[in-house]
Amino acid sequence: MKNENMLIIEAGRAEKHYWADLWRYRELFYILSWRDIAVRYKQTVIGIAWAILRPLLTMIVFTVIFGRLAKFPSDGNVPYAIMVYAAMLPWQFFASSVSDSSNSLIDNTQLITKVYFPRIIIPISSVVTSFIDFLVSFVILIFLMFYFKFNPSWNILYLPVFLMIAFITAAGVGLYITALNVKYRDFRYIVPFIVQFGLYISPVGFSSSIIPGEYRLLYSMNPMVGVIDGFRWAILGAKSTIYLPGFLMSIGVMLFFLIFGIYKFRKMEKTFADII
Amino acid sequence: MSNIVIKAEGISKSYLIGHKSNERYMALRDVIANKTRGLWSKMHNIRLNAHKNIEEFWALKNISFEVQQGERIGIIGRNGAGKSTLLKILSRITEPTTGRVSIKGRVASLLEVGTGFHPELTGRENIYLNGAILGMTRREIKAKFDEIVAFAEVEKFLDIPVKRYSSGMYVRLAFAVAAHLEPEILVIDEVLAVGDAQFQKKCLGKMEEVEKEGRTVLFVSHSMQAIRGLCQRAILIEAGTVVADGKSDEVIQCYLQVIPKAKTPELLEMMIRQLPFDPAFRLESVRLLQSGLPVTSSISNGEPLEIEVSYQVLERTIGLRVFFDLYDNENSLLFRSFNDEYAEGAPIVEPGRYVSRAVITADLLAPTNYELRILATVFNVRMCIPYPGICIPLYVERTGKSNRAYMIEPIRGKLAPVFNWTTNCLGGL
Numbered sequence: 064m065k066n067e068n069m070l071i072i073e074a075g076r077a078e079k080h081y082w083a084d085l086w087r088y089r090e091l092f093y094i095l096s097w098r099d100i101a102v103r104y105k106q107t108v109i110g111i112a113w114a115i116l117r118p119l120l121t122m123i124v125f126t127v128i129f130g131r132l133a134k135f136p137s138d139g140n141v142p143y144a145i146m147v148y149a150a151m152l153p154w155q156f157f158a159s160s161v162s163d164s165s166n167s168l169i170d171n172t173q174l175i176t177k178v179y180f181p182r183i184i185i186p187i188s189s190v191v192t193s194f195i196d197f198l199v200s201f202v203i204l205i206f207l208m209f210y211f212k213f214n215p216s217w218n219i220l221y222l223p224v225f226l227m228i229a230f231i232t233a234a235g236v237g238l239y240i241t242a243l244n245v246k247y248r249d250f251r252y253i254v255p256f257i258v259q260f261g262l263y264i265s266p267v268g269f270s271s272s273i274i275p276g277e278y279r280l281l282y283s284m285n286p287m288v289g290v291i292d293g294f295r296w297a298i299l300g301a302k303s304t305i306y307l308p309g310f311l312m313s314i315g316v317m318l319f320f321l322i323f324g325i326y327k328f329r330k331m332e333k334t335f336a337d338i339i
Numbered sequence: 340m341s342n343i344v345i346k347a348e349g350i351s352k353s354y355l356i357g358h359k360s361n362e363r364y365m366a367l368r369d370v371i372a373n374k375t376r377g378l379w380s381k382m383h384n385i386r387l388n389a390h391k392n393i394e395e396f397w398a399l400k401n402i403s404f405e406v407q408q409g410e411r412i413g414i415i416g417r418n419g420a421g422k423s424t425l426l427k428i429l430s431r432i433t434e435p436t437t438g439r440v441s442i443k444g445r446v447a448s449l450l451e452v453g454t455g456f457h458p459e460l461t462g463r464e465n466i467y468l469n470g471a472i473l474g475m476t477r478r479e480i481k482a483k484f485d486e487i488v489a490f491a492e493v494e495k496f497l498d499i500p501v502k503r504y505s506s507g508m509y510v511r512l513a514f515a516v517a518a519h520l521e522p523e524i525l526v527i528d529e530v531l532a533v534g535d536a537q538f539q540k541k542c543l544g545k546m547e548e549v550e551k552e553g554r555t556v557l558f559v560s561h562s563m564q565a566i567r568g569l570c571q572r573a574i575l576i577e578a579g580t581v582v583a584d585g586k587s588d589e590v591i592q593c594y595l596q597v598i599p600k601a602k603t604p605e606l607l608e609m610m611i612r613q614l615p616f617d618p619a620f621r622l623e624s625v626r627l628l629q630s631g632l633p634v635t636s637s638i639s640n641g642e643p644l645e646i647e648v649s650y651q652v653l654e655r656t657i658g659l660r661v662f663f664d665l666y667d668n669e670n671s672l673l674f675r676s677f678n679d680e681y682a683e684g685a686p687i688v689e690p691g692r693y694v695s696r697a698v699i700t701a702d703l704l705a706p707t708n709y710e711l712r713i714l715a716t717v718f719n720v721r722m723c724i725p726y727p728g729i730c731i732p733l734y735v736e737r738t739g740k741s742n743r744a745y746m747i748e749p750i751r752g753k754l755a756p757v758f759n760w761t762t763n764c765l766g767g768l
Contacts, residue, residue, distance in 0.1 A: 070446070072431060073439035094471040102459050172615075177454045178472055179431035247367035333434065 125268035164237035216300030225293035235320035289313020350438030413566035416576035444523030453513030458502035491515035620723035639738035658685035658718030705755035706737035
């Protein structure tokens with residue numbers, strides 16, 4: 064009787080081996096992410112169009128409303144459209160991650176009640192799918208830069224750092240909402256509202272520099288403020304500035320959501336198969 | 340000792356069931372409403388009765404058994420006896436409340452064929468997807484790919500989405516992937532009940548191959564024939580406990596003789612609450628009545644049996660049909676009856692609360708065991724109550740006037756209808 068092959072099932076057991084199991088099931092994680100992406104881009108034209116049109120159209124509306132009609136200032140002399148689009152990218156990624164992952168477990172009920180694997184794989188693979196959309200939308204930014212003859216600075220090399228922060232924030236918030244969504248089945252009606260609301264309280268259509276100094280730290284409680292400012296700084300260069308205390312605050316909030324999200328998700332996970 | 344591959348020691352599983360609410364899950368609005376009500380009554384010094392509506396239900400109680408390597412074991416029991424819960428624990432979908440199971444070797448469980456199949460993906464893609472879900476590595480799938488395709492007989496359709504497959508092809512492909520798993524222990528739930536007769540034969544053949552390779556199989560089925568043919572040993576589970584464990588033939592005999600325990604109203608209620616959500620149909624209750632009084636499962640065959648199904652229709656639906664199946668004790672369907680048998684076109688059902696009643700006439704059932712299964716469907720669209728449905732065992736007692744003169748005579752068939760006989764004397768000799 065070889066010990067490494069022994070599987071013990073008892074109350075609370077899966078708990079201890081959770082992260083080891085997650086590693087063992089990594090292949091399933093790849094394949095589930097691949098499935099979601101394959102299904103979305105099956106009809107290539109529609110898939111890509113979806114990833115492009117959503118941020119592009121919202122950007123145009125915001126540029127017209129905030130830039131032209133309300134005449135909000137841009138960061139330095141950066142074209143307003145680019146400033147908005149640089150924020151639209153991480154925002155869209157965050158929003159679709161949160162709303163897709165929150166429904167992911169319910170959509171995969173069949174799987175969950177028939178096969179064992181660490182459930183965290185499912186919402187995280189929705190975040191990965193949204194990330195692919197993000198990459199597709201990113202191509203448009205490059206076109207926009209050509210169109211406005213805008214030269215990015217070397218700051219852009221820091222972009223992966225901010226991407227990572229966006230990813231972790233999306234995953235943390237997504238996990239927490241996923242857990243809520245399974246527990247309270249009417250929570251899904253609230254999610255689109257949160258996402259909609261977030262779009263307006265995050266500095267997507269405007270620069271966060273228009274927020275009065277004394278409220279800036281408070282404003283940075285929204286983790287997406289740090290991410291969006293970071294994106295702008297990386298893409299637009301020094302013309303956009305990062306408000307450091309606010310940025311650190313955003314990172315703190317991000318870490319809080321990550322730990323809290325995983326904790327809540329794990330707590331809920333034990334009973335998933337029983338209540339779904 | 341060394342060739343024991345599964346050792347279950349006193350496993351139990353309890354579920355908490357809410358008593359009064361019909362909800363299967365919580366809704367945020369209810370939580371908020373309850374909290375507010377609580378606050379309100381606290382402010383006004385009204386004592387809410389702290390009566391809790393939650394009750395513990397033990398789906399499994401202290402189950403212990405051991406399985407030797409290479410054994411094929413059938414698990415039998417009536418619906419709701421706890422078989423599925425046991426399988427779920429063995430396949431780690433849910434954890435036992437107490438007790439422990441030690442398993443040596445890789446376990447693959449097939450609680451359903453085609454788990455995770457995505458209709459938009461092609462046959463080829465689904466083989467990889469399903470394989471990964473069942474626990475195969477990409478390399479293993481690649482190595483077995485041709486064999487799987489040949490087994491499923493879908494070579495020509497590999498690159499079209501499975502949504503265009505016929506249901507036969509779909510099931511064949513799904514089973515083929517499962518059949519090529521190579522775990523040391525295979526846990527199977529009724530998957531043989533799929534496909535046409537020829538394909539079933541092929542599957543049974545595959546299962547026998549599995550045995551030759553020395554793999555251990557746990558097989559849950561309602562088909563006594565399949566259990567008899569495939570398993571040397573069987574375990575009978577009744578109301579969450581092991582009732583018999585031994586040679587298949589003996590245990591099956593025992594199963595057929597056991598008088599089904601009456602299903603308590605709580606259990607029935609719990610089964611109804613555990614039904615998956617359906618957008619148009621919501622089952623409220625199922626009652627059996629004889630001469631106006633509710634009966635649980637002991638039925639007299641001399642009186643008509645009224646089946647009363649209450650439900651809500653949540654949206655306007657065409658072709659919503661409520662029906663029941665009557666099975667005999669060997670799991671063959673005797674008959675099926677729909678609530679709209681006489682409708683000329685598919686009726687349009689408006690939202691509202693409904694009660695459908697059916698009467699099984701007196702002097703039709705034989706004094707034996709049956710299982711009544713309540714189901715609902717939207718014709719040609721989906722099942723509103725998934726198979727096998729709400730299963731209610733019926734133990735019929737002989738009270739009818741028929742055959743009264745010859746009470747000693749045993750049952751004469753699966754049903755005992757009384758027909759209009761006339762016997763005339765044509766004159767003396």
